[in-house]
Amino acid sequence: xxxxxxxxxxxxxxxxxxxxxxxxxxxxxxxxxxxxxxxxxxxxxxxxxxxxxxxxxxxxxxxxxxxxxxxxxxxxxxxxxxxxxxxxxxxxxxxxxxxxxxxxxxxxxxxxxxxxxxxxxxxxxxxxxxxxxxxxxxxxxxxxxxxxxxxxxxxxxxxxxxxxxxxxxxxxxxxxxxxxxxxxxxxxxxxxxxxxxxxxxxxxxxxxxxxxxxxxxxxxxxxxxxxxxxxxxxxxxxxxxxxxxxxxxxxxxxxxxxxxxxxxxxxxxxxxxxxxxxxxxxxxxxxxxxxxxxxxxxxxxxxxxxxxxxxxxxxxxxxxxxxxxxxxxxxxxxxxxxxxxxxxxxxxxxxxxxxxxxxxxxxxxxxxxxxxxxxxxxxxxxxxxxxxxxxxxxxxxxxxxxxxxxxxxxxxxxxxxxxxxxxxxxxxxxxxx
Ligand code: SF4
Ligand code: SF4
Numbered sequence: 362x363x364x365x366x367x368x369x370x371x372x373x374x375x376x377x378x379x380x381x382x383x384x385x386x387x388x389x390x391x392x393x394x395x396x397x398x399x400x401x402x403x404x405x406x407x408x409x410x411x412x413x414x415x416x417x418x419x420x421x422x423x424x425x426x427x428x429x430x431x432x433x434x435x436x437x438x439x440x441x442x443x444x445x446x447x448x449x450x451x452x453x454x455x456x457x458x459x460x461x462x463x464x465x466x467x468x469x470x471x472x473x474x475x476x477x478x479x480x481x482x483x484x485x486x487x488x489x490x491x492x493x494x495x496x497x498x499x500x501x502x503x504x505x506x507x508x509x510x511x512x513x514x515x516x517x518x519x520x521x522x523x524x525x526x527x528x529x530x531x532x533x534x535x536x537x538x539x540x541x542x543x544x545x546x547x548x549x550x551x552x553x554x555x556x557x558x559x560x561x562x563x564x565x566x567x568x569x570x571x572x573x574x575x576x577x578x579x580x581x582x583x584x585x586x587x588x589x590x591x592x593x594x595x596x597x598x599x600x601x602x603x604x605x606x607x608x609x610x611x612x613x614x615x616x617x618x619x620x621x622x623x624x625x626x627x628x629x630x631x632x633x634x635x636x637x638x639x640x641x642x643x644x645x646x647x648x649x650x651x652x653x654x655x656x657x658x659x660x661x662x663x664x665x666x667x668x669x670x671x672x673x674x675x676x677x678x679x680x681x682x683x684x685x686x687x688x689x690x691x692x693x694x695x696x697x698x699x700x701x702x703x704x705x706x707x708x709x710x711x712x713x714x715x716x717x718x719x720x721x722x723x724x725x726x727x728x729x730x731x732x733x734x735x736x737x738x739x740x741x742x743x744x745x746x747x748x749x750x751x752x753x754x755x756x757x758x759x760x761x762x763x764x765x766x767x768x769x770x771x772x773x774x775x776x777x778x779x780x781x782x783x784x785x786x787x788x789x790x791x792x793x794x
Contacts, residue, residue, distance in 0.1 A: 363420065364416065368383050372397075379391070381400065388415055388684070442494065444528075444697060445494070447700075447701050448498045451499065455501065455566055456568065471512065474515060476703055480724060482724075494526040517545060527546050527547065528551070529543075533553035536585060537584055551591070552592075554566065554595050557596070557606075565602065594625070594626045596627075596629070606661075607661035619667055630645060631645070647779065651670065655672075658791060672787050672789075675791070690759050695709045709738050710764070740774075760777065761776060
């Protein structure tokens with residue numbers, strides 16, 4: 362018997378205790394300092410309990426369990442819902458200080474009706490037997506011109522005809538102008554980006570002319586909730602705006618948004634992807650961002666009313682009283698996510714859509730798939746990435762984002778490491794209180 366290769370063991374932040382988590386066996390424990398010392402010294406007291414919980418294993422038996430759980434994961438994913446992104450244009454009315462799409466050429470074209478029809482024909486054919494929904498993406502999908510409004514209406518009609526839900530990723534500026542169209546749709550959620558309270562948000566997410574956008578977005582968010590349309594508010598965080606999080610949280614609480622079951626939030630890390638940020642010293646490393654957020658929540662616990670960070674699987678464990686299933690792959694691209702744009706090209710996901718060289722085929726004017734590249738995407742998981750295959754946190758990490766890994770190493774089957782143990786140190790500390 363030996364310690365499982367999947368044990369994740371580390372000291373809890375601001376505590377003398379330790380945590381021991383094993384995603385393969387589905388167990389998690391907090392170890393008092395004396396028990397933790399025995400664990401470190403290989404002198405654990407209750408051997409049977411450690412065996413029962415899969416912390417102490419027979420290597421061959423564990424390998425069998427690993428293979429079984431892998432097959433379960435693949436089965437489950439094959440039955441999962443697919444998110445299909447449709448980008449009708451890359452045009453945008455904003456000039457955000459950190460936009461990675463600002464270098465895209467072809468920015469001013471509009472989508473032709475024939476492309477929307479071809480998109481739905483492709484969806485009908487390729488995803489006939491999958492559960493699915495459509496997310497309208499950009500650029501900015503809500504641009505207030507008659508032609509662009511007509512295109513969005515056509516996409517929504519296509520979804521309605523197939524009884525498909527839609528979601529929209531928008532900067533939120535023209536929500537009020539699109540509310541009547543939205544009322545006709547089966548809306549899963551409208552994702553709106555708000556980077557802070559007015560002054561902070563407006564200094565980052567301004568109109569092309571420089572004018573602020575916060576007040577119109579806030580009005581739009583309230584209007585969506587009044588019309589029972591779910592909102593997912595996303596704050597893109599870097600060193601310039603992280604300290605505004607408590608203020609934005611308070612604003613949302615005072616507006617009554619956080620009381621609505623239709624209101625949820627996400628924090629996104631501002632990161633470097635396809636080209637250099639003009640000022641990348643403001644970017645956080647993943648762990649730095651969560652350390653900062655942890656400190657902020659300690660000081661302003663009301664932030665949790667606005668957003669509860671995941672801290673890897675820590676939030677899940679404390680909310681559900683159990684562990685999530687092993688994550689053999691955290692990248693949904695080409696498995697449960699695809700992206701399509703107005704030029705008729707097909708991509709893996711939102712991180713690659715529109716990026717020259719990343720296309721995986723076309724759905725218009727004709728269907729043409731780059732099968733070899735698609736296969737490479739489909740095969741990427743922690744078994745296929747050599748660095749991941751012996752990593753102890755792999756079933757909580759899942760190998761990270763393929764697009765980030767590729768942009769860093771040039772290789773799709775390479776790791777995008779997540780600081781899982783460090784995130785758990787923070788998350789267990791926060792949610793155990
Ligand atoms: S490549 Fe990255 S952004 Fe795209 S689906 Fe995978 S994890 Fe998500
Ligand atoms: S990406 Fe890095 S941290 Fe994640 S499983 Fe692979 S090697 Fe481990």
